[in-house]
Amino acid sequence: MKPYSLFALRFFLQSFSFIQTDLIASFKSCGDGALVLSLLLATAYAAAQTSAPTNPPAPQRLPRVQERIEVTATRIPEDPEKVPAAIEVFTGDELTDWGARDLRSALQLAVGVEIAPGGDAGPASSVPEFWGLKEFDAFLLVVDGVPWGGAFNPALTTLDLHDIERIEVLRGPAPVTYGATSFVGVIQVVHKDPASTDRTLSLRGGSYGSGGGTFSTPIPLPGIWSSRLTVDAQREGFSDDRTAFRRGHGLWRVQRKADDSNRLWFNGDFNWLDQDPASPRPREGATLSPNVPIDANHNPAGAFLDDHRGTVMAGYDRPLAGGLWSSTASVSHSRQPSLRGFLVEVANVPDNARGVREDIHLTDVYLDSHSSWKLPRAVTFLIGADYLHGTGIARGVDFTYTVPLDGSQAVAVPEPGSLDVHINDHRNFFGAYSSAEWRPFERVRIDGGIRLNVTHETRDDQDVGAGTSDSDRRTETRASGSIGAIVSAWQRNQDSLGVYVNYRNTFKPAAIDFGIGESEGGRLILEPETSNSVEGGLKARFFNQRLEAEASGFRMNFKNLVTATSVGGLPALINAGTERFQGFESGVSLFLASSILARATYSFHDAKFRDFVQDFDGVPTQLAGNTLEMSPRHLAAFGVTYAPLRGFLGGVQLFYTGEQFLSKRNTAVTGGFVDVGVSAGYRTRRWELRADARNLADRRDPVAESELGDAQFYLLPSRRVDGTFTVHF
Numbered sequence: 001m002k003p004y005s006l007f008a009l010r011f012f013l014q015s016f017s018f019i020q021t022d023l024i025a026s027f028k029s030c031g032d033g034a035l036v037l038s039l040l041l042a043t044a045y046a047a048a049q050t051s052a053p054t055n056p057p058a059p060q061r062l063p064r065v066q067e068r069i070e071v072t073a074t075r076i077p078e079d080p081e082k083v084p085a086a087i088e089v090f091t092g093d094e095l096t097d098w099g100a101r102d103l104r105s106a107l108q109l110a111v112g113v114e115i116a117p118g119g120d121a122g123p124a125s126s127v128p129e130f131w132g133l134k135e136f137d138a139f140l141l142v143v144d145g146v147p148w149g150g151a152f153n154p155a156l157t158t159l160d161l162h163d164i165e166r167i168e169v170l171r172g173p174a175p176v177t178y179g180a181t182s183f184v185g186v187i188q189v190v191h192k193d194p195a196s197t198d199r200t201l202s203l204r205g206g207s208y209g210s211g212g213g214t215f216s217t218p219i220p221l222p223g224i225w226s227s228r229l230t231v232d233a234q235r236e237g238f239s240d241d242r243t244a245f246r247r248g249h250g251l252w253r254v255q256r257k258a259d260d261s262n263r264l265w266f267n268g269d270f271n272w273l274d275q276d277p278a279s280p281r282p283r284e285g286a287t288l289s290p291n292v293p294i295d296a297n298h299n300p301a302g303a304f305l306d307d308h309r310g311t312v313m314a315g316y317d318r319p320l321a322g323g324l325w326s327s328t329a330s331v332s333h334s335r336q337p338s339l340r341g342f343l344v345e346v347a348n349v350p351d352n353a354r355g356v357r358e359d360i361h362l363t364d365v366y367l368d369s370h371s372s373w374k375l376p377r378a379v380t381f382l383i384g385a386d387y388l389h390g391t392g393i394a395r396g397v398d399f400t401y402t403v404p405l406d407g408s409q410a411v412a413v414p415e416p417g418s419l420d421v422h423i424n425d426h427r428n429f430f431g432a433y434s435s436a437e438w439r440p441f442e443r444v445r446i447d448g449g450i451r452l453n454v455t456h457e458t459r460d461d462q463d464v465g466a467g468t469s470d471s472d473r474r475t476e477t478r479a480s481g482s483i484g485a486i487v488s489a490w491q492r493n494q495d496s497l498g499v500y501v502n503y504r505n506t507f508k509p510a511a512i513d514f515g516i517g518e519s520e521g522g523r524l525i526l527e528p529e530t531s532n533s534v535e536g537g538l539k540a541r542f543f544n545q546r547l548e549a550e551a552s553g554f555r556m557n558f559k560n561l562v563t564a565t566s567v568g569g570l571p572a573l574i575n576a577g578t579e580r581f582q583g584f585e586s587g588v589s590l591f592l593a594s595s596i597l598a599r600a601t602y603s604f605h606d607a608k609f610r611d612f613v614q615d616f617d618g619v620p621t622q623l624a625g626n627t628l629e630m631s632p633r634h635l636a637a638f639g640v641t642y643a644p645l646r647g648f649l650g651g652v653q654l655f656y657t658g659e660q661f662l663s664k665r666n667t668a669v670t671g672g673f674v675d676v677g678v679s680a681g682y683r684t685r686r687w688e689l690r691a692d693a694r695n696l697a698d699r700r701d702p703v704a705e706s707e708l709g710d711a712q713f714y715l716l717p718s719r720r721v722d723g724t725f726t727v728h729f
């Protein structure tokens with residue numbers, strides 16, 4: 001271990017020794033969806049009749065116009081309207097009213113964000129887009145203050161959206177607080193306080209044999225200790241042949257809280273996910289292949305793509321020297337076995353597909369400690385350091401097989417022999433950071449921060465069968481930072497109009513997908529991605545906060561974007577020269593009454609290559625001026641929800657995705673489409689029954705490009721309907 005790694009570990013062990021001293025003081029669901037739903041409803045109703053009190057307390061729901069708090073931008077709880085950056089907060093109540101169950105439905109009305117469901121990580125995953133860049137690893141996912149996926153890729157397949165307090169969405173990088181892991185955006189999921197007393201049981205059934213259940217309840221503990229347990233299980237089916245996933249998840253949160261500034265907490269999160277993967281649809285020329293049916297699956301028989309992950313987290317907040325000291329630690333381990341395959345030739349010829357059998361083990365360690373103070377002359381000062389370690393060990397083998405183009409038959413393949421391709425990757429990210437907020441005048445706020453990043457990565461690849469081995473290492477020491485200001489141009493009581501501007505500079509070590517192909521150019525570790533961006537906009541609240549609006553423009557210069565290619569018939573990653581991202585984003589929310597919310601957004605994204613030469617069929621091609629593939633220029637959304645505390649409820653959501661290019665050479669384009677969803681139901685103080693329909697028009701447009709299958713695209717899932725029964729007791 002490097003000297004700076006030893007220093008980081010020693011620093012955090014000393015920090016957490018105080019915690020130790022203080023402590024001494026003190027499944028599977030399956031079958032027809034309708035049958036599942038009816039059985040679950042009957043069971044839940046019987047349980048409610050026998051165990052619920054005669055007059056149970058109503059669930060604690062706040063009025064719609066409420067104070068919203070974010071901690072992503074500055075690590076300090078603040079009103080997002082007062083931060084000089086584009087950030088939105090969606091409450092758990094809003095997500096419940098929308099019937100949100102996954103990241104796409106939760107953030108469908110977020111400004112400038114598109115979430116493509118599925119992708120190379122499996123049907124339980126998704127591919128978010130920020131600022132026109134749609135990459136699986138280009139953003140940072142955070143859960144309760146911990147990077148979810150650590151030093152490698154966001155662990156989207158294990159993200160659970162039950163029993164949450166809010167979701168925070170920051171557009172653009174967070175180069176100070178999260179440094180080398182945050183690049184074009186941050187999504188942070190915050191769960192409910194362990195002291196919450198709400199008990200909730202939800203049961204669901206739906207299309208393609210989908211179904212599941214969730215139960216959240218407080219677990220009594222003595223004294224000022226509190227805890228909360230959430231368990232859920234689900235099976236999700238799809239119209240695609242042999243495509244589904246099954247998930248079991250448990251989250252236990254424990255907390256000792258004397259007051260808001262003195263808190264000790266522990267979380268244990270365990271996720272068991274088994275996936276039967278879908279196949280992307282290949283492109284031939286300018287269109288998706290007409291010879292391959294929409295729901296065709298070319299994976300070998302018995303294909304699987306699993307993720308079994310366990311995470312333990314702990315944190316401590318307490319007053320220190322007139323300020324607040326906060327520390328967080330997390331350790332996670334994930335095992336990801338897989339057997340899958342992709343077409344390599346769009347023709348019924350021998351060996352037209354290539355398969356991979358792989359077993360990946362990922363271990364992440366995250367440590368953060370920071371202190372903040374309110375100083376004279378309206379200054380808030382924060383200083384801290386964090387350390388992120390990742391170890392990835394992969395063992396795999398590739399093979400060829402023959403599969404019919406129509407996917408009508410699941411082809412059995414011989415059990416692969418020894419996994420003779422070995423990949424060992426070790427990452428260490430250390431950062432020391434400091435930031436300050438200064439209000440020189442009552443209506444002016446200036447934010448600034450700087451971070452020193454030290455990253456070190458080693459990678460060793462070995463092909464036992466071929467008798468070859470290679471290794472690489474890279475160390476980077478770089479500063480990143482941001483500066484911004486917001487001016488309150490108008491203010492009356494709770495209403496205001498703010499104008500803000502910011503500049504951000506950051507970098508991120510290149511992604512690794514643990515593929516068993518080769519990197520183009522011979523290097524195992526690619527050049528780090530770097531960017532600098534400028535953003536400015538307006539934030540407004542009118543009519544006693546009944547109307548909220550925002551508009552912003554941005555421009556980001558990008559270097560060394562990691563993109564997919566093919567080397568020797570196997571998928572590989574390369575650096576893609578320089579790019580430019582610019583655009584305009586806007587949104588408005590109208591709270592018509594305590595039970596009605598209308599929201600509309602529109603965004604224009606212009607993502608282009610500035611200098612990138614790539615080889616196509618032996619011909620070097622300059623792509624300068626071309627639009628990045630799968631980056632729609634226009635995004636728009638509209639939603640209206642009627643959700644009173646009692647009575648009928650319902651809503652409609654429309655999400656428009658503009659036309660997108662299907663190739664870097666911009667020779668293939670797909671038209672825009674609208675994804676329509678509706679919901680309807682009825683709720684009382686004790687229970688709620690609802691139905692949610694997604695993709696009513698049954699559109700099957702391409703939404704994400706595969707980085708493993710060459711020129712292949714995942715499609716929008718087909719129309720589906722889910723029924724949910726929820727009881728509070």
